[in-house]
Amino acid sequence: MGSKGYTNILTVDKSQLPHSNIILVLVGLLLRWLTGLHSYSGQGSPPMFGDFEAQRHWMEVTLNLPVDTWYFNTTENNLLYWGLDYPPLTAYHSLLCGYIAKLLVPDSVQLFTSHGHESYEHKYFMRLCVFLSDLLIYIPALLCFFSLENSTCLVQGKASKVLFLSQTFVYSVAFLYPGLILIDHGHFQFNCISLGLFVWACLHMSENNHILTCVLFCLSLNYKQMELYHALPFFFYYLGCLYKTQSIPLLLKLGTSVVATFTVLWLPFLNMSQLKQIIHRIFPLYRGLFEDKVANFWCSANVLYKFKTQFTNDQMAFICLCVTLVAILPSCVALFRSPTFTKFQLSLINVSLGFFLFSFHVHEKSILLVAIPVLLYLPKDPFPVVWFLLISTFSMFDLYVKDQLVMPSLVLMVLFYISIHHFVTQFCSGHYLLWFSFLISMFGCIVLMSFSLFLLPPLRYQHLFSLFISSYSFAHFVLFFVYFYSKQFELNFKLKHIKTT
């Protein structure tokens, strides 16, 4: 991974077979829909069901109740049963879906009686909602991003060899990435919307459309508060720009677009009690340090030292905050000092990975928030990116087992691996150490997956294999963290070097 080779030009080859990009998009769509045929989280498991039920419940609540009671515990809105805990844009989206659901499957959005509603039509209606959101927001975003983002790029490689990175390869990695497909179309969530908006924002940033960047990122932030993982790089990038140019019009533009977007979205909730309640709902400090086994620092270190019993929740939250800040600030400061788009991308990776590894109450699904910025970095440094994407998919394996998505997950991973296999062997030819470590790492994943599928854990340690998986992924993530950090600072150094000479 960190082998210091020679840098040479890696060009994105644009000559390709006819329509292969359209075919790839269609294959991506096909896989998404077929994954949707399988089960979703909490299928047929009363009383609480899972994320699928949560989304359905939000449609029911937003459709039937007045806006000002959405976030409050009332007789009609029991917050303990999947109460709304996402920002307003999710609520509006649920309302929209709710209207359509009322036309197509009216039973599924009846207040109270629809709790735990499961039917053939409803399942495919919900699947269609995600499918269309993906098709309309996330996929076009990636298509545009990679079609703009490909003139020439630098890569670590062998001096004598020029690697051609075909656009087909870039698109196949982008559209076949199994993690997002499995979480959105299998487990059931709408990450494709928030992440799609985020990719659109990055795209406009690379084009220097500052207003659109701000608006799109605010939309994304208002769809899922988890997008805060990405907020700091945006903030420091623009802070750096402003500091360098000292331009008041830019400041005004940015400020107004952010404030205006927030105001419009929060319009129905603009009073103190509402705001307080929503903030309380979307930042659930009352929840624990972690719920399931997550591949982050706290969960892995918990084996050696029981943080949960030693500190209260509030203390723990404070400790998390401090550690996270220590982990991410260097990256932010570096970005502030030289705000370029490449540095911004690296900073996005580092900050979100830092959050994932050290912050409070992290879900294993949050790795997607790291995976997408990593994916966007693909044309610049393909090998570590592909490796990271594989590990990130693997790190959620426990979730697939719980949701009975083992088969689609294995199938999608195999498909993804086949699509990158040619590239990996080409890239690694000559780098025996690299090839060897990659093989070992993949082999470890396969062994751990088969452990958790075929072996019964010992009675005393029910979660032994999940812990193995999360610690194994954690080890990888730490290495990636170090690698991408070094990348960012190496780049910083290089820029300075160019300036001085």
Place this chain on the structure above:
Amino acid sequence: MMWTLFLLSSCVKLLLIPSYTSTDFEVHRNWLAITSSLPLSQWYTDATSPWTLDYPPLFAFFEYILSFVAYYFDPLMLDVNNLNYKSDATLLFQRLSVIFTDIILLYGVKECTNYFTQSKIIKPKKWTQPRSHQIVFQILLIFNTGLFFVDHIHFQYNGFLFGVLLLSMAKILQGHYYEGAFWFAVLLNLKHIFIYIAPAYFVFLLRNHCFHPNKPASLSTLSMTKLSKLGAVVVSVFAVSFGPFIGQLPQVLGRLFPFDDRGLCHAYWAPNFWALYNTVDKAAVVIVKRFDLVSVNVTNTMTRGLVENSQHVVLPSISPRVCLVLTLCGILPCCYKVWKCPGNPLHFVRCLVLCAATSFVFGWHVHEKAILLVIIPLTLLAVIWEQEARFFLLLSTIGYFSLFPLLFRPAELPTKTIIFLIQCIYSFGHISLIYQQVSSSFYRLPLLNIVESLYICNFVSVYLFDNFFMNLFGLREKFPFLNLLVISLYCS
């Protein structure tokens, strides 16, 4: 390369497991139960389920072997009285059995590809990349849209049967006539629908093997030893297959060819000549009623969804005999052609395709799935000749489209649409690339003329009409028909 393709296609097939399954799923489960739990003598007499065993004995043996594995998945599926049983394990087992037996398809494709590399008939100079036509051929068959629809969603074992067909074709093309005949005899004993293309085999083998291919055919050049050897190969396969049932042969044959209780058309009309005929009949009924010319009794309407007989009202009803005569009339010219021009085995493939096409157009009780019998051998020709490529593009688009009504549940709508689109884009894009033809104008699809392009584009409106307005029968069938006629007239 081929294994990678196979692995990729198996991955997609695995994802298709929870899709819709038709009654054929229950049919095959019932056969598993019959073959595993009943003695041999009752296989063709048992009628516990309406889905009696109506494939030839070799297929029954195949189910018998499968049932041993099935036991380890879910023994309950092997109970004859356990009708409409569909547990998760049963589903998994049946789907996996289809996916695994597709290895035979892979083998058949591989043998055909070997023929491409060895053959001297194909001149590679036409192609930019020497292997591109092979790869297109492999992809078109291993990722065959029709097989995805019919085998992996609807549920049947066609992939493996077509594998045997391709294998026997490849053997014949390579000049190993005995092996080719052997595999074709095996195929006939697996599924008797392939009897439609038997004339092509018969004529070709007789002319090229039993007679001397380079001399005019006369009794003096007939080699009796070769004929008897060939006969022995075929007869021995039939003996192995039908031998155990020798005592109850009429019963078995009655099950295999149920002319009495099956109608002219299948529950859903296949897009053939009779569909058009029925439509004319229906239209006539409407007109007659409108003008009150004759009082007609319209109780027995077609296409009620069950396999049943029906009578035409205005036009004369069709008997199986008429079908047979019309089919023979269609088949004879192309068989004659094979007889007259011995030597080139590709003429044989062409004849085979035409036999299948004619029987599809005029046959009795044709399933819409039978179009695969035309499309799959045609794929072989499509990568060799430009003219055939045109027909392939037209026919495959029409044929796969006509399979849409098989998969009618809403969950399959995106699946089938996306698979179909991928197939269209791939085949149009890559087949025209083989012949280095790029679409010259915006309004024309590659390799096709304007009328044909318009016709293909018309599918979009039919599709929209079908899915978003009312589903009207009859209308759809008019479209696919015309080109089939073109094909059957095209006799070379």
